[in-house]
Amino acid sequence: MKTLVGDAQPARTPDEGTLPQPETMRIRGGRPLRGRVEVKGAKNLVTKAMVAALLGETTSTLKDVPDISDVQVVRSLLKVHGVDVRDGDEDGTLHLDPSGAVSAHFEEIDAHAGASRIPILFCGPLLHLLGEAYIPDLGGCRIGDRPINFHMDALRAFGATVEKSYEGIRLSAADGLHGADIRLPYPSVGATEQVLLTAVRAKGVTELRNAAIEPEIMDLIAVLQKMGAIIAYEPNRVILIEGVDSLRGYEHRAIFDRNEAASWAAAALATDGEIFVGGAKQQEMLTFLNVVRKVGGDFDVREDGILFRRDGDLRAVTVETDVHPGFMTDWQQPLIVALTQAHGRSVVHETVYENRLGFTDALNKMGADIVVHPHGLEGGTRRVPRRELEQAAVINGPTPLHGADVVVPDLRGGYSYVIAALAAEGESTVRNIGIIRRGYEKLFAKLKDLGADFDIVG
Numbered sequence: 205m206k207t208l209v210g211d212a213q214p215a216r217t218p219d220e221g222t223l224p225q226p227e228t229m230r231i232r233g234g235r236p237l238r239g240r241v242e243v244k245g246a247k248n249l250v251t252k253a254m255v256a257a258l259l260g261e262t263t264s265t266l267k268d269v270p271d272i273s274d275v276q277v278v279r280s281l282l283k284v285h286g287v288d289v290r291d292g293d294e295d296g297t298l299h300l301d302p303s304g305a306v307s308a309h310f311e312e313i314d315a316h317a318g319a320s321r322i323p324i325l326f327c328g329p330l331l332h333l334l335g336e337a338y339i340p341d342l343g344g345c346r347i348g349d350r351p352i353n354f355h356m357d358a359l360r361a362f363g364a365t366v367e368k369s370y371e372g373i374r375l376s377a378a379d380g381l382h383g384a385d386i387r388l389p390y391p392s393v394g395a396t397e398q399v400l401l402t403a404v405r406a407k408g409v410t411e412l413r414n415a416a417i418e419p420e421i422m423d424l425i426a427v428l429q430k431m432g433a434i435i436a437y438e439p440n441r442v443i444l445i446e447g448v449d450s451l452r453g454y455e456h457r458a459i460f461d462r463n464e465a466a467s468w469a470a471a472a473l474a475t476d477g478e479i480f481v482g483g484a485k486q487q488e489m490l491t492f493l494n495v496v497r498k499v500g501g502d503f504d505v506r507e508d509g510i511l512f513r514r515d516g517d518l519r520a521v522t523v524e525t526d527v528h529p530g531f532m533t534d535w536q537q538p539l540i541v542a543l544t545q546a547h548g549r550s551v552v553h554e555t556v557y558e559n560r561l562g563f564t565d566a567l568n569k570m571g572a573d574i575v576v577h578p579h580g581l582e583g584g585t586r587r588v589p590r591r592e593l594e595q596a597a598v599i600n601g602p603t604p605l606h607g608a609d610v611v612v613p614d615l616r617g618g619y620s621y622v623i624a625a626l627a628a629e630g631e632s633t634v635r636n637i638g639i640i641r642r643g644y645e646k647l648f649a650k651l652k653d654l655g656a657d658f659d660i661v662g
């Protein structure tokens with residue numbers, strides 16, 4: 205049974221939502237990855253755009269949808285809510301017809317929510333459509349507490365009533381929702397999306413301050429504008445939304461997945477290989493590309509993607525994760541694998557989540573020299589203001605990596621173990637690999653194309 209205190213989500217039992225998947229990889233490393241991979245639409249846009257389809261009165265069409273388990277989760281959640289989701293003729297195209305939308309019960313939502321954090325974004329659209337919504341126990345990577353207080357405060361500001369029970373959270377809005385003035389304490393991606401998905405149909409104007417402005421958020425704004433929403437993006441993280449009475453379906457090609465692109469770039473650097481990432485674009489990755497150059501990597505921006513490789517020996521760097529346009533927290537985990545091969549002392553300050561460096565224990569088991577400072581590190585020139593929750597990793601390199609038996613802890617950490625194993629001499633066993641399917645499409649096929657030597661052993 206679950207209990208809720210404040211707006212925190214209840215702690216999950218260690219394996220809940222991250223149940224070991226039936227795949228283990230046995231990887232024989234020590235050879236560079238070379239070749240071409242294609243990235244499709246961003247997980248962190250596609251799943252939100254699918255939810256946005258609930259707001260339309262006609263069918264929406266979303267293109268470049270990757271075949272990943274987070275998409276499957278949202279697909280089945282939409283189905284539970286009466287949305288007809290069909291595959292289109294073109295690979296990666298989804299048609300979403302919300303005309304039969306219905307309310308669903310806690311148990312049904314819970315059963316389909318999987319390890320995803322997306323169910324919380326159903327609130328605004330469902331409150332508009334049906335006057336009520338439920339939030340089950342949320343999943344997602346265990347990279348910090350991941351509270352939902354910003355979401356709940358925003359929904360209350362729109363006029364929703366929030367009731368907590370042992371099953372989860374029930375929201376209602378019998379008299380409809382109205383525009384609100386909201387200032388986020390931190391530019392949270394999810395809370396910004398919550399406000400956008402709710403404000404577009406609320407009565408009146410919403411002013412959102414301290415909003416997240418990640419490219420995936422801008423792409424969600426583009427989706428909503430296609431649906432008939434009126435959204436203005438102003439300087440200094442201010443977004444103005446004028447509510448409208450109705451929205452229609454959209455047709456949209458999703459922005460490419462920057463996180464997957466950065467992951468393959470890190471794989472090229474870590475294994476001393478050469479990977480062309482088809483579909484990757486420069487504009488959305490400027491900050492990442494600067495770090496690639498500083499660390500001694502080389503990249504070649506082409507019309508249809510970006511080629512990544514080393515440019516001589518890798519060099520140590522200092523990186524601070526931050527909200528956009530800073531260095532994304534999702535990029536630091538794969539980058540750290542490459543930094544184990546860099547000459548000197550690298551420092552990664554993680555300022556977004558309070559527990560996103562634990563994955564480095566397994567890298568040390570493979571021969572890396574990484575020390576995590578759980579309360580961050582003083583000194584050095586800072587660009588990002590210090591946060592109470594931050595941690596830092598100091599990586600001394602280069603250290604030869606050797607094979608080990610490791611268990612995937614979370615999505616990006618899991619991918620990082622795979623590339624560490626590919627860079628390492630000898631054989632590694634990487635368990636619980638299923639988590640990686642949440643965000644990496646056709647991982648095994650792509651790795652084979654790049655010349656990786658591995659088996660799936662059950």
Ligand code: EPU
Pocket residue numbers: 247248321322345348349350351352353354355356390391392393394395416463532533534556557558615616643
């Ligand atoms: N936060 C709160 N209260 C809230 C919401 C957030 O305190 O109500 C805090 C978080 O605890 C964290 C910070 O705000 O310290 C930022 O969290 P944010 O809300 O921005 O993250 P999110 O929306 O839960 C999304 C991505 C993450 C990505 C972050 C940052 C999705 C489904 N997830 O999470 O992606 O790391 O933004 O860019 O979009 C991943 O893809 O592997 C992944 C974890």
